[in-house]
Amino acid sequence: MIELLDIVILGMMVVAALAVLWLRDLFAVAMLSGAYSLMGATLYVLLDAVDVAFTEAAVGAGIATVLMLGTLTLVPRQEKQGKKPSLAGLFTVAATGSLLIWATLDMPEYGDPDAPIHHHVAPRYMKDSTAEVGPPNVVTSVLASYRGYDTLGETTVIFTAAIGVMALLARGRRKP
Amino acid sequence: MEVPGLFNYWMAIILMMAGLYTVIARGNLVKKLVGLGVFQISVFVLYITMGKIKDGTAPILPAGPVDGVVFSNPLPHVLILTAIVVGIATTALGLALVVRIHEAFGTIEEDDIQDIEENEA
Amino acid sequence: MREKPILRVGTKFLIPFILMFALYVQFHGDFGPGGGFQAGVIFASAFILYAIVFGIAHARRALPAGIRRLLLSLGVLIYAGTGVLALAEGGRFLDYSSLAAQPVLGQHVGIFLVEFGVGMTVFAAMTTIFFVFASRDPSAREQD
Incomplete structure (x- = not known):
């Protein structure tokens, strides 16, 4: 069940991130970034990081959104139309993304208790x-x-x- | 149901690239800052995923005996906790700069600002 | 705002609870989720809510700039001062064990002070940033 939630929330976050990219109304973008942040907070709870989730919900979804809206009262609310998609940017992103995904093949699997990170200083902190x-x-x-x-x-x-x-x-x- | 081994990392990378593309390809400065925020949170997701241990619980020690209880790794949590607060600090500073840029140039579109600067030069 | 009584009364009703929750988060951070960062932000959000509903002028009177600046620097001072105090008591910088007779008690005192400093700075920083944004004149243009 929790695993299903993990997948669904990550999917929703991807949708929100792409919507941020496409939408021209900056007001909608600001609200979406708040929602994105809140989804992130929910995900952290699933991944046992309650303190982080608390901070993200208060800071990322709360204060950041308020500041963003405060800024939008001072600057134009619409993004300018007609900027062409950047091919060079798309290429950079695709190349970087594939390299990073290739790099994850060496990473320990989700929830693996034998991952190196769990055998450095963390056990000492816990004990x-x-x-x-x-x-x-x-x-x-x-x-x-x-x-x-x-x-x-x-x-x-x-x-x-x-x-x-x-x-x-x-x-x-x-x-x- | 299981989370496929590396799924969370891949999703984090997709989010990261969406944020990076927003920063590269969009000329609006507020949009760029939001893209930066998207990127930031994807990094947080990456780190927190690394700290998760299967069937673990939050690293808060109960009063009783803790034998057999698995706690997730607290170290990434601490790192990301500080990163979130630094993130809002940089975002606030960035937004303040955007407001000043708008007052100075009358626009927050990157290419318009460039045009104005070229005309002045 | 005179014409929105529900908003005004609702806000007045909510603010004490928000402040109370912030204090709970601040002082209960040792035992559950929470701590100085979260508490500072929640405490600030009460003032931000007040500023949004009642206007920035009222909020400025409730929390003058001088006090905000004082709290902003005092928080960092408390944090670093705790470190120096540990130094003066014969320990190392930010090693709280020397602050009291027993090391664990010293740690407790140290963490309490440090989290308090963090909360204070975060609170002052968040309110300052919001107030500065909110009181900016939208028609302001630089003359050159």
Whole structure:
């Protein structure tokens, strides 16, 4: 059942992605990207990533859509007609896609417990995090403690992005 | 019913290429940013799929004994959690740039902007 | 907005629950899904809802720019400060074990502070970004 859902949701995501590509009304595109994001969040729940799903639903489907709509109040809502499909782009995409698909033939299969990724540091996190860090949610332990540097850097990225947006859009009180 | 071995990866790659083509072939700057978002989420799907273990559950340890319970790998979850938030930060900055470009050029179509720049030069 | 009472009353009814849920997510992140990032975004979404329904001017009065800027930098400061505090207590940077008598308690305190800092910065960043977008004048054009 869950496997069927996995296939259906991925199929719907492909449809949404292609619709984003074809539609000219940017309002529809913004709403579709929110729906696409929400489908992604559902998929993460199926794949056991509840924390990620939570974040995606709040950030990707919520804030990103709101920002996109906020932008559309400031810029034209229709994409210009009559741009020809880019043959070079199509070729690049086809070539890159086939190379990547060829590369996946070496990947471990879906859900394979013997995949290399599950035998590196992850077992140690699962086994020792209760004694070493404490929280039952291993994702929190890894995020805030084992990989605290990453999260510090990322918080700084958010900080910088907010300052960047302010610098670009907020009107200064003083005239230059 | 089973998920065929590499199906999720292939779908992720199709999504990735749809996003990449949107970025390459569409001239509208907002559309390009949405394409970038599509690409981004396809990468997330790829990573989260790698972390999944069959018959596993979310990596939240219960209070009782955990023998025989399979937990999915928490590491990709952490990486992608941070990536999502960085993604919204870059999207916001990109949209701010688009707004400024529209104010400066009166259009957000790539080729129109190019024409204006050539006429000025 | 005067003519839409259902929207206004509904929003006023919802906002406390959204804020409460955000706090729950913030402080319950150790035990279930959630944490600073999600909490910050949810907390911000309450203010964004308020701004959408009641207008940006009211929202600006509820959450002035000075406070947003303060929270934005204070969050990062709390995070990095926790690391420096661990350093001062004789541990390594961001190694929270030295923050309390027992290492696990220290970790608990450290994670609490760090997640709090993250939540604060994310909240301030999201509201700032939205407010800046929303108060931009659509007819603004650069003169050159």
